[in-house]
Amino acid sequence: MIKISAFLTRRADLTHEQFVDYWTQKHTPLVLSLPGGEVPVRRHVQLLPTEDGIPGISTAAYDGVAEVWVDDIADAARWFTSDTYTTTVAEDEEKFLDRSQTRFLYTTETPIFG
Template identity: 50%
Template sequence: MVKHTPMLAQPQPGAPKVYRYVQLHSLADTVSGLRTTSYDGVAEIWFANLGDAAAMFTSDHYNAVVAADEAHILDRSKTVFLYAYEKPIP
């Protein structure tokens, strides 16, 4: 992932700004009685708005370069996106 990470954390000039990029790697440990996902990890990529996310993930550069690299490290047929906003709880 050394090559892949900068592609998302520091995208092409003119691409939407990525405000935060976090990789969450799953633990081998589990909690008894709780179901565990089969995902081995999740990436959080923060943009200013949904339009910026759409621009990034539908761009020619993403599809030709980033997605092509992802094919070497993950099963793209199982890739799903969750668009969300952060709601801090006081």
């Protein structure tokens, strides 16, 4: 299983609140409405930053993180090059993301506890 973490930055003309509203209220329903089966996505979660902080420890300056689990990197590649992603999802991302600032991390998990 591969977990993809996409670190997201909003468009410069949007506030963080406008970014969150669009991502959660418009983009998410769009993604959920797409026909499944093109690529088996095992899990998809959105992570939104809190206002919390710890003195002396810097925090990342991202507006959110999308995590997507797929069986392998080939499935990830199929998803990001699919017609559905390139014509529908990516087009909608332009409405709230600065896609040039999006960073991806491809990982496997090694549980330590819990």
